[in-house]
Amino acid sequence: MAGGQGSRLRPLTLHRPKPMVEVVGIPVIDFVKDALIQGGVNEVIITTGYRGKSLANHVESWNSDAIKAWVNEEEVAMGTAGSVKLLAKELTETFIVGSGDTLASFDIAGLLALHKEKGAMATMALWQVENVSEYGVVGLSETRDGEINSNLEKGWISRFQEKPSPQEAFSNVINAGLYILEPEVLDLIPEDEKFDWSRQVFPQMLELGMPLYACLTKGIWFDIGRPSDLLKAQNIILENRDLVWTQIPENPNSESDIIGRCDGSIALKGSAIAAGSIVKNSLLMAGASVSRGCEIENCIIGRNTVIQKGCILNGCVIGDRESVPADSEWNGIRYPNDD
Known part of the structure; x- marks a missing residue:
C-alpha cells in the first residue's frame, strides 16, 4: 500500500510520494520489498495514487529473476482495504498486505508459517510502543474467546482500540501495518467504496467470529510519519544494519x-x-x-x-x-x- 500523500512530511513529499522518501539514501519502500523477497515472496503489486508515476518508474527497476513487480494506480483514493479490493482477481491464494512507508525488520516467513499453523483468516504483525495514543492498539488472548492478556507476544486478537490515552489503553502493542490474509477476507470489502483495514475490515471480522491471529515483531519498526522520525530512523538503521534485509552502505557519506x-x-x-x-x-x-x-x-x-x-x-x-x-x-x- 503506497497511496498516501505524506502530508506530515511536507515539504519533503511535495515532489515525491511518501514511500520514496529516503533513509540512508534508500527509498523506504525498498526496505519493505527486500523483507518480502527474504520471506519468499516472488510477486509484488504496489497500490498507489499520489505521484504514482515516479513510484511506478522505481518499481519497474525491481523486476528480476527473483521478483515480478508492478503498480496499480488508483484513479480515486479507495482507502487501505479498498485499494486491495481492486486487485481481487489477482489475489486467489494467501497474500500479504504491507504499508509501503513502514521500515521494519519483519520476519515474513515466520509470520506465514504461524498463519498456516493457526488456521487464521488474518495474521497481523505487532509492535510494542511506550506511547499508544497515536496508534491502533491490539488486545491478545490465549484462546479465541479468552480474556485480554497484555503480557502475550502472540495470540488471538480479541479487541481493537483506536488511539486511546495511556490511561485507557489495555495493551501497549499496536498494529504494525503488515498482514497475512486469505482471499475470503476480500468478500467483506464493498465494491467501489473507500474502506480501511484497521477501522472497518478487522473489527468486522471480529464481529463475525473470523479467526485473527497476531505476533510481535522484534528488532526495529518505524512509521516514517514526521521529519523527526526520518532523522531517528537513519541513526538506528546505521547502528542496527544487521536487523534489516536491505544492504546498508558502510559509509553513506563516502560520495559527498x-x-x-x-x-x-x-x-x-x-x-x-x-x-x-x-x-x-x-x-x-x-x-x-x-x-x-x-x-x-x-x-x-x-x-x-x-x-x-x-x-x-x-x-x-x-x-x-x-x-x-x-x-x-x-x-x-x-x-x-x-x-
Whole structure:
C-alpha cells in the first residue's frame, strides 16, 4: 500500500510520494520489498495514487529473476482495504498486505508459517510502543474467546482500540501495518467504496467470529510519519544494519564533499559542506550543499537545495531544489510552506 500523500512530511513529499522518501539514501519502500523477497515472496503489486508515476518508474527497476513487480494506480483514493479490493482477481491464494512507508525488520516467513499453523483468516504483525495514543492498539488472548492478556507476544486478537490515552489503553502493542490474509477476507470489502483495514475490515471480522491471529515483531519498526522520525530512523538503521534485509552502505557519506564538520549527520551523494560550517544531527539529501559559515542542526535539507553562506538553521525541513538566503536564522521552519 503506497497511496498516501505524506502530508506530515511536507515539504519533503511535495515532489515525491511518501514511500520514496529516503533513509540512508534508500527509498523506504525498498526496505519493505527486500523483507518480502527474504520471506519468499516472488510477486509484488504496489497500490498507489499520489505521484504514482515516479513510484511506478522505481518499481519497474525491481523486476528480476527473483521478483515480478508492478503498480496499480488508483484513479480515486479507495482507502487501505479498498485499494486491495481492486486487485481481487489477482489475489486467489494467501497474500500479504504491507504499508509501503513502514521500515521494519519483519520476519515474513515466520509470520506465514504461524498463519498456516493457526488456521487464521488474518495474521497481523505487532509492535510494542511506550506511547499508544497515536496508534491502533491490539488486545491478545490465549484462546479465541479468552480474556485480554497484555503480557502475550502472540495470540488471538480479541479487541481493537483506536488511539486511546495511556490511561485507557489495555495493551501497549499496536498494529504494525503488515498482514497475512486469505482471499475470503476480500468478500467483506464493498465494491467501489473507500474502506480501511484497521477501522472497518478487522473489527468486522471480529464481529463475525473470523479467526485473527497476531505476533510481535522484534528488532526495529518505524512509521516514517514526521521529519523527526526520518532523522531517528537513519541513526538506528546505521547502528542496527544487521536487523534489516536491505544492504546498508558502510559509509553513506563516502560520495559527498565534506570540508567543514559533519557530526552525527548523513550527507548523501553529491552533497557538500563548505569550510567553516557545522552540520549536526541532520540529513543532507543528494546534491544538497551548505555554504561556508553555516550552523545546521536537527535539519533535513532536500535534494539539490543550497543553504547560502552564514545561515543558522535549527529543526528546519527544507524541500527539494530550494535556496535559503544568506545569513538566514531559522528555527523550526518548513520551507516552502505550501499551506
